[in-house]
Amino acid sequence: MAAIKIVSFGFLHAPPPEADVVLDLRRAFRDPHTDPRMRELTGRDRLVRRTVLRTSGVRRLLAATVRQVQAYTEGPSAERIIIGSGCAGGRHRSVVVADKLARRLRRRGHTVTVQHRDLHLPVVQH
Template sequence: MIVTGLSGAGKTLAIRYMEDMGFFCVDNLPPKLIPKFAELCYQSSGKIDKIAIVVDIRGGGFFDDLFECLYNLKELGYDYEILFLDAADNVLIKRYKESRRMHPLVKEGRIIQGINMERERLKSVKEKATYVIDTSYMQPKQLKETLLNLFGDSQASQSMVISVVSFGYKNGILVDADLVFDVRFLPNPFYIDELKNQTGKDPDVRKYVFSFPETQIFLNKLEDMLDFLIPYYIKEGKSQLVIGIGCTGGKHRSVAIADFIYEMLRSKGHRVDVSHRDIHNKEE
């Protein structure tokens, strides 16, 4: 996939989304190197089978080699498509002013001059494009949805990855969590001599943690909350949701609860993984 288009039209955002969709992405590769790069990817024996390469006027004189490069790709038997991102002049000007950046073709002078020059230079590329997306009035999530509809795997594109992570507050809160649930209100197995040196992975600790009515009430309410929230996160285009489960040391209660949530979410068909940040710490 050759990704090109007007500067400021959203190529950087598009390439990030395509990377999330499994594309191997390269930004600003000189066109003359594309056939050689395609050959290297072909030799990967299928390990690299979806490639997105951003080519635009940042390449200066190299950009003029694009059509010769595309001709060479066809001659070598490599299939390609062109994704062209466009936007209205007034929108591009606004984006440039908000970012306080100069147009790459006009280091001195008015932004509109650079836009006009770029449009003229890209005219033949746009005419050859397989897909043209006008991002003028698109929110980022709308661009993502458009790309998912065009290039995403139908099953994977409609779900996000959920990471359930247990942690101990005494070692610091989980900084990358979207949702954090504190389970320190539950009775602590650390103060039971025969459970102290075990973890939430051990059956005896799990049995202890889940034996209390408040644990069952909490899990039922948490399941209801996640059933409510997750579809809305997916609808908003979120690609990953990190759920933190914290107890004092991250070894007993949070581990048992995190594993329960993992199994519960997996049974509902979500893409989910679980990890335990502090499970190997010596004491709680």
């Protein structure tokens, strides 16, 4: 079974060039950054997690991504797959989706590592 690495990132800091699959969470999903209560929080905070996961379409995207990863890992030469989970700054949506995706894939027996590449960076103004 292929090793899976998920990298959360901000498009404003550039996507990871090594990613095999990139999830772009900027347009279709509610941005916690627009709410002053959540702007300084991250995807590790409960309020942000709940807000992102309650956004219409996020759970369907997670399910579709799990199916896509399954297809990639069934290939005969699949040793490792890298998934990028990106939002504008890399602190909110991308983190929540990366963590939730990792949990779903681990439940299916995959070895998954998660790197929150831009989580430590200052809040971007967009």
